[in-house]
Amino acid sequence: MNPANFDFHCHSSVSDGLLPPAVVARRAADNGVDFWALTDHDDIGGLAPAAEAAAEAGMRFVPGVEISIEWRETPIHIVGLGFDPANPVLVGGLEALRSGRLERARRMGEALDAIGIHGVFEGAMGYVTNPNLISRAHFARYLVSIGIARDIPGVFQYYLAPGKPGYVDHRWASLADALGWIHAAGGVAVVAHPGRYKMSGGDMRKFLDEFKDLGGQAIEVASGSHSPDHLLHFARLARHYAFHASRGSDFHGPDESYVDLGRAAPLPPDLKPVWRLID
16 A cells, blocks of 8 residues: 555654653654654664554554764764664674764763863763764754754854864765665665755765665655755756665654654655655
8 A cells, every 4th residue: 555644754752852752652643644664763672662652553563773874974864764673783883883972972061061061971960861863953952052052053053063163074884884784784875865965966876876875775855954945956866876765754753853754845746755765
């Protein structure tokens, strides 16, 4: 059966989302999503409760994860879908990624302390629900709470983006690492929200060339953070590379996301939807 509304990119409190996995599942179902993936950052601890809640809501579920990588010094995210969550290669790779996050967070706190914003590491930890994973989003929520900026995008723009005073570089996985883990677990690799990366058109094509050479099969064409021009542009690239197309809200929580669950733009009808690789 063809899904009427699939959403293959969102987050729960297991990573940097605001809601527990089961609550995200119920919200997705209430919004009319009929095929859903939870894709927490570098962690698959929410998949079991998400799958249970999805089944109770009558919604089809696919295991997902969003893996942090670095390609030519550019941070990029790769979504994995439809894998075996017990696969030791994937589990071990994600554990290694998470182990470096806490040290990066401490250095971010030190960097902000150096410009006169004190106690940010401790404040950000107060927003963390999974002790194994702290992200820039937790820092952003704390900085908004103490009035440093009016909203989350403002914090990223002035403090937490590359080149800003609170940004700390971190050695993430390579593209080959991430695709290797996903494929070892029998999953499908997808380029997440490509419109968000600060890359020239030429670099994006070089990246997609390498992604395809390594066995990448899909690209997120419709994303909550994509403009209509982004959607048209990445639809063209999906056709050029013969990629399947994915769709996801990138939902993190009410009042903090570009769009709600299931509300990303529809895919152009001529594209091959990524669920065909999983169904």
